Structure formats: C-alpha cells, structure tokens
Amino acid sequence: MNKSDELKALHEKWLQECACELRKNAIQCVPGDGKASAQIVFIGEAPGAKEDKDGRPFVGSAGKFLAEMLESIKMKREDVYITNIVKYRPPENRDPTSKEIADCAKWLEEEIKLIDPALIVFLGRHSMNHFFPNEKISEAHGILITGEHFGKVRNFLPLYHPAAALYNGSLREVLKEDFKKIPRAMKM
Ligand code: URA
Numbered sequence: 001m002n003k004s005d006e007l008k009a010l011h012e013k014w015l016q017e018c019a020c021e022l023r024k025n026a027i028q029c030v031p032g033d034g035k036a037s038a039q040i041v042f043i044g045e046a047p048g049a050k051e052d053k054d055g056r057p058f059v060g061s062a063g064k065f066l067a068e069m070l071e072s073i074k075m076k077r078e079d080v081y082i083t084n085i086v087k088y089r090p091p092e093n094r095d096p097t098s099k100e101i102a103d104c105a106k107w108l109e110e111e112i113k114l115i116d117p118a119l120i121v122f123l124g125r126h127s128m129n130h131f132f133p134n135e136k137i138s139e140a141h142g143i144l145i146t147g148e149h150f151g152k153v154r155n156f157l158p159l160y161h162p163a164a165a166l167y168n169g170s171l172r173e174v175l176k177e178d179f180k181k182i183p184r185a186m187k188m
Pocket of ligand 1: 044045046047048051056057058059060062063084163
C-alpha cells in the first residue's frame with residue numbers, strides 16, 4: 001500500500017473506532033485533509049459549522065485566511081496537510097474539553113506518524129498546549145520549539161489561530177509576519 005492509501009485506511013479505521021462523545025451532536029466527522037507526503041502539517045483546534053457541513057477542515061473564513069497566508073509564502077493548500085486536535089465540531093463552537101482531546105489523540109498521533117512531516121505548525125493555543133502545556137501563545141508564537149512527540153524529536157512552530165486573527169487587526173499582522181518564518185523553519 002502506498003502512503004496515501006495507508007492514510008485513507010487509517011481515517012476509515014478511526015471513523016469506526018473514535019470514541020469521542022462529540023460525534024453524537026456533530027453532522028459528520030472532519031478528518032485531516034491533504035497530501036500524505038506533505039512536509040508540513042497544520043494542527044488546528046476543532047471543526048466549525050462550515051467544516052461540520054462539508055466534512056473538510058478549514059473551509060470557512062479561518063480557512064480562507066489560512067489559504068491566503070499559504071499563498072503569501074508560495075504554498076498551496078494542496079501541498080500541505082491540515083488537521084485538528086478534535087475531529088468533530090463541539091456544540092456552539094465551544095472549546096474542546098481535555099477528555100474530548102484525549103479521545104481523538106490516538107487518531108492524531110497515527111496520522112502525524114504516518115505523514116512524518118519536517119515541521120508541525122500549531123494553529124492556536126489549544127493544539128499547542130496539548131503538547132506543550134507550559135507555553136503561552138502570546139510568548140511562544142513564531143518561535144520554533146523542539147520536543148519529543150509523535151514518536152521522535154520534532155520541530156513545532158506555534159502560531160496564533162487564524163480565526164482569532166481575523167477579528168483583531170494587530171494579531172492579524174503578527175500572524176502574517178510569523179507565517180513568513182515557515183519556509184526557513186521547514187529546513188531546520
Ligand atoms: N478552526 C479550526 O481550528 N479548525 C477548523 O477546521 C476550522 C476552524
């Protein structure tokens with residue numbers, strides 16, 4: 001089986017096995033999306049209303065902004081892999097609980113290990129704090145962190161969440177500047 005078929009099989013397995021309680025209220029599951037051979041993986045928080053409806057991560061307004069920032073560094077959505085720490089929309093877009101994050105964690109772990117990217121970008125504090133609980137997004141954004149996760153020592157770049165930056169002009173500029181650090185971070 002090639003990597004892309006393996007990834008498909010992995011999602012099919014977890015669609016059956018994921019025990020996350022959020023699945024009761026969501027329209028559908030929103031698995032990770034993108035190239036199995038991607039050198040960069042973005043980890044967001046949880047699907048929103050549009051993602052829940054379409055079954056793909058980051059297809060709403062935060063996703064449009066993410067696509068714009070990818071273009072600004074000459075990358076396309078098709079070149080990368082985008083996923084979330086939880087795979088189902090929390091009711092009313094509330095923050096996912098630690099139990100919900102833990103219930104989806106094995107799925108995330110397996111997809112990242114299979115893709116094995118050069119760089120993992122956290123979109124927002126929820127995904128960062130699951131792996132680096134002592135970091136603060138206001139201090140850690142745009143700074144490469146190294147840590148042993150997903151089976152080996154890897155590089156992680158925390159960024160503000162695009163949805164938070166959409167409605168805050170100064171965060172928006174910070175996020176755009178931090179995004180420019182990605183090409184270099186991928187080579188470290
Ligand atoms: N915000 C996220 O964190 N993930 C999505 O898929 C969409 C919006």
